[in-house]
Amino acid sequence: MNPALNSYKKTMVETSSPLENVILLHERCLQHLNHLQKSIQENNVMEKVAALQKAMDIISGLDGELDYSQGEIANNLHTLYECMIAQLTQANIKNDIVPVELTKKIIFELKDTWRQIQKKMQNSEKN
Numbered sequence: 001m002n003p004a005l006n007s008y009k010k011t012m013v014e015t016s017s018p019l020e021n022v023i024l025l026h027e028r029c030l031q032h033l034n035h036l037q038k039s040i041q042e043n044n045v046m047e048k049v050a051a052l053q054k055a056m057d058i059i060s061g062l063d064g065e066l067d068y069s070q071g072e073i074a075n076n077l078h079t080l081y082e083c084m085i086a087q088l089t090q091a092n093i094k095n096d097i098v099p100v101e102l103t104k105k106i107i108f109e110l111k112d113t114w115r116q117i118q119k120k121m122q123n124s125e126k127n
Contacts, residue, residue, distance in 0.1 A: 019118050022062070026111035029058040030104060037100045040091065052092055055103075059084050080106060 016024065036051035063081035066074040084106055087099035 019114065019121070023111060023114050023118065025058050025062060026107055026114065029055050029107050030111070032058065033100055033104045033107065036088075036091070037097050037104070040095055040097050040100065043095075048092070048095075052088060056085060056088055059088075059107075077110075080110070 032051045032055035036048060036055060039045075039048035039051055059081050063078055066078055068074045084103045087103045090096065091099040091103075
């Protein structure tokens, strides 16, 4: 990979807020899920395995960072993350894009929710 691009990505993560990083991780996960879906459709096993692992790593990372002191929301997110991992496992075993599509929908909705929270926070900071 390009060293300048790596440096840029590192700087972006280091200077972003935790909420911005969560949104970026969801966006990156969607990219890997799109790649996974394409790889399944093209029967490209090597690409499928790489995209699957990257998407699952992001989901597992998000799950691992949950703050359970926040109560029910963290437990609900944990359940969602577990379901997504199970869906992606089924996609891999059955070479099926339907579980990938379901996972993409959940990740997209979560990303949208985090963006709405970000906007509310920005608006409250302005007032």
